[in-house]
Amino acid sequence: MRAIAEPYRIKMVEPIAMTTREQREAAIRAAGYNTFLLRSDDVYIDLLTDSGTSAMSDRQWSAMMLGDEAYAGARSFDHLVEAVREHYGFPYVCPTHQGRGAEHLISKILITPGQHVPGNMYFTTTRVHQELAGGTFHDVIIDEAHDPASQHPFKGNVDLAKFQALIDEVGADQIAYINVAVTVNMAGGQPVSMANLRAVRELCDRHGIIMWSDATRLAENAWFIKEREDGYAGRPVTEIAKEMLSHFDGITMSGKKDCLVNIGGFLAMRDEHILTKARELVVVYEGMPTYGGLAGRDLDAMAVGLREALDDDYLAHRIGQVRYLGERLRDAGVPIVQPIGGHAVFIDAAAFLDHLPQDELPAQALAAEIYLDSGVRTMERGIVSAGRDADGRHRHPKLELVRLTIPRRVYTNSHMDVVAESVIRVFERRKEIRGLGFVYEPPTLRFFTSRFEPLPTGSAAGEDRPEPALAHA
Ligand code: P61
Numbered sequence: 001m002r003a004i005a006e007p008y009r010i011k012m013v014e015p016i017a018m019t020t021r022e023q024r025e026a027a028i029r030a031a032g033y034n035t036f037l038l039r040s041d042d043v044y045i046d047l048l049t050d051s052g053t054s055a056m057s058d059r060q061w062s063a064m065m066l067g068d069e070a071y072a073g074a075r076s077f078d079h080l081v082e083a084v085r086e087h088y089g090f091p092y093v094c095p096t097h098q099g100r101g102a103e104h105l106i107s108k109i110l111i112t113p114g115q116h117v118p119g120n121m122y123f124t125t126t127r128v129h130q131e132l133a134g135g136t137f138h139d140v141i142i143d144e145a146h147d148p149a150s151q152h153p154f155k156g157n158v159d160l161a162k163f164q165a166l167i168d169e170v171g172a173d174q175i176a177y178i179n180v181a182v183t184v185n186m187a188g189g190q191p192v193s194m195a196n197l198r199a200v201r202e203l204c205d206r207h208g209i210i211m212w213s214d215a216t217r218l219a220e221n222a223w224f225i226k227e228r229e230d231g232y233a234g235r236p237v238t239e240i241a242k243e244m245l246s247h248f249d250g251i252t253m254s255g256k257k258d259c260l261v262n263i264g265g266f267l268a269m270r271d272e273h274i275l276t277k278a279r280e281l282v283v284v285y286e287g288m289p290t291y292g293g294l295a296g297r298d299l300d301a302m303a304v305g306l307r308e309a310l311d312d313d314y315l316a317h318r319i320g321q322v323r324y325l326g327e328r329l330r331d332a333g334v335p336i337v338q339p340i341g342g343h344a345v346f347i348d349a350a351a352f353l354d355h356l357p358q359d360e361l362p363a364q365a366l367a368a369e370i371y372l373d374s375g376v377r378t379m380e381r382g383i384v385s386a387g388r389d390a391d392g393r394h395r396h397p398k399l400e401l402v403r404l405t406i407p408r409r410v411y412t413n414s415h416m417d418v419v420a421e422s423v424i425r426v427f428e429r430r431k432e433i434r435g436l437g438f439v440y441e442p443p444t445l446r447f448f449t450s451r452f453e454p455l456p457t458g459s460a461a462g463e464d465r466p467e468p469a470l471a472h473a
Pocket of ligand 1: 048181
């Protein structure tokens with residue numbers, strides 16, 4: 001196979017600082033062992049998220065200079081609408097400050113309290129907004145998605161039998177809509193196949209159910225369809241993406257991912273009534289319907305980035321870079337979620353730290369340990385992220401993961417080498433790693449701001465182990 005180099009050259013650089021082990025020890029202690037609470041200045045390679053961390057192109061920066069900052073009716077809005085119509089195929093757009101702004105609006109619009117919302121695995125902000133609107137989330141993803149070792153090529157697929165069972169149980173009129181994420185973040189950046197989207201559409205049509213999408217990483221999903229699904233190999237991603245989106249009634253979008261911008265999001269849809277309701281709400285929560293909490297320049301940057309993210313050469317490198325890191329880890333025996341996903345490599349922390357029970361927060365502990373080793377910042381995606389159920393008990397997700405998230409167009413494969421070496425080093429001395437306990441826990445989205453402390457030495461599973469000190473508000 002031929003090497004794939006970055007399909008861009010570097011015109012501006014941002015120096016990053018190296019830190020000493022001593023500095024990192026002080027920094028992680030001050031952050032309560034939560035990588036979200038580290039200062040960016042204390043981080044060497046930042047793989048916390050691919051959200052809002054993309055490098056923009058020269059074309060995006062020049063579009064920003066032409067942004068129209070009129071309070072109402074700005075032409076920057078028209079540019080976004082044109083791009084969405086051309087590439088996503090939706091006639092109507094309502095901008096929001098970021099993805100969760102769009103999730104907030106659509107949850108309020110489509111959910112009547114008491115209704116149910118199936119989806120292909122939960123996402124933190126998505127589920128919170130569904131619950132705040134009075135809905136109940138149901139996971140209808142295929143079982144393979146919960147198994148880190150399963151090699152299923154489309155682990156994001158909806159399990160049609162689970163979806164049908166929910167319809168039979170609660171009745172189609174009690175289902176507000178189905179939310180299909182492309183790709184599925186919490187499953188490891190796993191894609192949904194075109195065949196599955198077609199089948200879900202059929203089921204929705206049969207029962208009169210709205211089919212919505214969290215299209216945050218739609219370009220990456222389209223790339224996987226091109227690579228893995230029969231009949232799509234020779235086709236441009238622009239075509240595949242448009243076909244994917246043709247199955248949906250509308251989408252919520254976090255532009256911070258596959259629109260290659262640092263801030264922004266939107267709702268896009270076919271139904272004028274939903275647009276009218278979105279406009280009524282957006283003026284309350286975000287801003288005028290033509291800017292939705294963004295500056296005109298942000299809308300212009302998003303319109304350009306939306307197109308760039310659908311470029312085949314860009315995606316070949318993007319997905320290739322994530323795979324490069326994943327394969328280095330896998331070849332060294334580090335347990336990771338397979339197949340390697342679109343935006344991140346996910347370490348199976350339960351297998352990596354198999355001496356720690358889930359209640360000792362293995363993924364949180366591993367993220368802290370990787371930071372200590374090299375200054376590489378990663379993110380917990382396990383029991384801490386899953387939060388508590390309605391009865392106040394910890395949810396115990398099947399996946400206990402650490403996410404190494406690759407920002408778009410930011411790092412080179414030399415950075416990936418440094419990351420791989422660090423994780424492998426930590427893996428070699430994994431038995432020394434201790435668990436963590438909560439010392440502060442907020443009531444919602446706790447992973448962002450919780451604080452932890454190391455559990456005492458010798459508190460390994462099976463021994464006399466103190467309960468983590470919980471301070472649930
Ligand atoms: C991330 F730790 N993702 O992956 P907003 N849908 C999907 C997302 O991935 C997503 C949003 C909606 C982030 C940022 C983040 O628990 C966390 O523009 C599939 O961030 O509002 C965001 O879009 C929301 C990190 C969000 C988290 C929630 O890093």
